[in-house]
Amino acid sequence: MEKASAGMWRKIDSRYNLVGSMCERCGTKYFPQRAICRNCGKDTKMLHRKMSGRGTVYSHSEIRVPAEAFKESAPYTVGIIELEEGPKVEGHIIDNGKKVEIGTKVKTAFRKMYTDGEEGLIHYHFKFIPE
Amino acid sequence: MAGIVGYGAYVPRMRIKVEEIARVWNEDAESIKKGLSITEKSVPSMDEDAATIAVEAARNALSHSGINPKEIGAVYVGSESHPYAVKPTATIVAQAIGAGTSLTAADLEFACKAGTAGIQMLMGMTDSSMIKYGITIGSDTSQGRPGDALEYTASAGGAALVIGKEKSECIAEILATASYTTDTPDFWRREGANFPSHGGRFTGEPGYFKHIVHASKLLFEKTGFKPSDFTYAVFHQPNGKFPKNAAKLLGFTEKQIEIGLLTPLIGNTYSGASMLGLCAVLDNAVPGERILVTSFGSGAGSDSFAIEVTEGINEKRGRAVKISTMIKDKQYIDYAQYLKNRNSITKR
Ligand SMILES: [Zn+2]
Numbered sequence: 001m002e003k004a005s006a007g008m009w010r011k012i013d014s015r016y017n018l019v020g021s022m023c024e025r026c027g028t029k030y031f032p033q034r035a036i037c038r039n040c041g042k043d044t045k046m047l048h049r050k051m052s053g054r055g056t057v058y059s060h061s062e063i064r065v066p067a068e069a070f071k072e073s074a075p076y077t078v079g080i081i082e083l084e085e086g087p088k089v090e091g092h093i094i095d096n097g098k099k100v101e102i103g104t105k106v107k108t109a110f111r112k113m114y115t116d117g118e119e120g121l122i123h124y125h126f127k128f129i130p131e
Numbered sequence: 132m133a134g135i136v137g138y139g140a141y142v143p144r145m146r147i148k149v150e151e152i153a154r155v156w157n158e159d160a161e162s163i164k165k166g167l168s169i170t171e172k173s174v175p176s177m178d179e180d181a182a183t184i185a186v187e188a189a190r191n192a193l194s195h196s197g198i199n200p201k202e203i204g205a206v207y208v209g210s211e212s213h214p215y216a217v218k219p220t221a222t223i224v225a226q227a228i229g230a231g232t233s234l235t236a237a238d239l240e241f242a243c244k245a246g247t248a249g250i251q252m253l254m255g256m257t258d259s260s261m262i263k264y265g266i267t268i269g270s271d272t273s274q275g276r277p278g279d280a281l282e283y284t285a286s287a288g289g290a291a292l293v294i295g296k297e298k299s300e301c302i303a304e305i306l307a308t309a310s311y312t313t314d315t316p317d318f319w320r321r322e323g324a325n326f327p328s329h330g331g332r333f334t335g336e337p338g339y340f341k342h343i344v345h346a347s348k349l350l351f352e353k354t355g356f357k358p359s360d361f362t363y364a365v366f367h368q369p370n371g372k373f374p375k376n377a378a379k380l381l382g383f384t385e386k387q388i389e390i391g392l393l394t395p396l397i398g399n400t401y402s403g404a405s406m407l408g409l410c411a412v413l414d415n416a417v418p419g420e421r422i423l424v425t426s427f428g429s430g431a432g433s434d435s436f437a438i439e440v441t442e443g444i445n446e447k448r449g450r451a452v453k454i455s456t457m458i459k460d461k462q463y464i465d466y467a468q469y470l471k472n473r474n475s476i477t478k479r
Contacts, residue, residue, distance in 0.1 A: 012226060013226070016226055016227040017226075017227065017229055050229070071478055072177060072471075072477060072478055073177055073178065094176075094178075096144060096460075096462075097144070097460075097462050109183075109187065110183050110186040110187055110190070110227055111176075111178040111179060111183050112177075112178040112179070112180060112183060113178070122180075122182075122214055122215070124182065124183065124186075124223060124227070127178070
């Protein structure tokens with residue numbers, strides 16, 4: 001399991017608030033963050049941009065045989081969400097009583113992702129939830 | 132004068148009915164429902180805790196307020212179920228709402244009234260221009276020992292208020308506040324204990340009622356107001372019955388407390404309770420109406436507030452989900468699922 005480290009702290013804004021990148025020159029948005037634009041290469045500046053968190057389900061699947069960290073919450077749904085800003089993001093999709101299908105509109109919720117055992121850190125993360 | 136610039140709340144969608152808990156303990160559901168004046172309570176999902184609830188409530192309050200989160204100078208989170216014993220919930224919230232780093236933050240603890248203590252701190256800080264805006268949140272995922280009477284009421288939820296002092300930005304002014312505080316051992320939880328202990332059913336008088344009544348009366352003395360000067364009153368609501376009796380003792384009608392009384396439908400959200408009641412009232416209040424809010428925290432103390440709704444409320448209406456909508460969006464679970472959600476049973 002991940003140790004508390006400077007690397008993890010730098011990722012907190014992405015995990016809590018979907019902060020990605022935007023190319024200053026062509027405006028293309030990326031998540032996760034990128035240092036180089038796919039269109040403009042290095043001839044531009046990449047700015048931090050918070051994604052709205054709204055998007056649609058691009059694909060989804062139910063996980064019945066979970067990773068150790070998620071064994072209590074199985075079965076659960078993961079999927080790829082196409083954000084309204086363009087990037088496709090992997091994430092957990094929460095069942096809130098609404099059917100999850102390709103094209104379902106989702107927004108983000110702030111939830112616990114996993115904990116490092118009984119005494120370790122609690123890791124918070126965005127998850128997707130049908131609107 | 133300090134006022135409310137925005138408000139928001141969050142109630143988890145899962146519910147367990149009194150009948151379902153009573154079935155497991157072989158108790159009479161009807162007499163419990165009547166005695167506590169409660170029908171069901173909210174239950175957090177396995178991936179929700181006091182921090183996630185605080186974040187959702189704070190995000191709703193921020194969208195409602197319309198302010199730039201970078202202008203927040205203080206974040207306070209009141210709870211008795213902070214996820215960490217050491218490591219503040221308030222820093223998680225500050226980061227998750229996109230507030231900056233030049234701010235002060237702290238977790239507050241005073242049983243069910245820590246969130247309203249935060250309102251008072253922010254009133255002083257905004258009035259003195261020490262900060263421009265502050266946000267205070269009351270959030271809990273409270274637990275009752277299985278089989279204890281508290282198990283029927285201890286629920287989860289939270290509410291957040293953005294406090295500022297520019298009248299043009301406020302949706303309501305806080306006209307005055309008064310508190311009443313004593314050392315009363317009516318309810319406690321020792322460090323490391325999973326469940327709270329309490330003095331039993333006779334703690335209502337020296338605890339809840341004494342403090343609610345004294346703080347409210349101090350507020351009347353301070354302001355010259357009487358119960359009929361308020362359109363609404365919200366009292367801390369450990370069950371559905373206590374606030375009705377408190378209203379009667381102080382001279383308020385059942386109609387005045389009706390909209391702000393949420394415990395019968397969602398249970399006692401502890402630090403969230405009186406603030407959630409206030410949010411439900413604000414969803415319905417119109418400019419010029421006055422609201423009395425008196426919280427209560429065991430141990431024990433009450434904070435009372437006289438709040439007057441201003442014109443700004445119309446402009447911001449509809450920016451966040453209504454409390455009544457949040458309460459209606461629910462899914463019932465049985466006692467086994469409830470235990471699993473509370474981490475009482477785990478997979479080997
Ligand atoms: Zn580019």
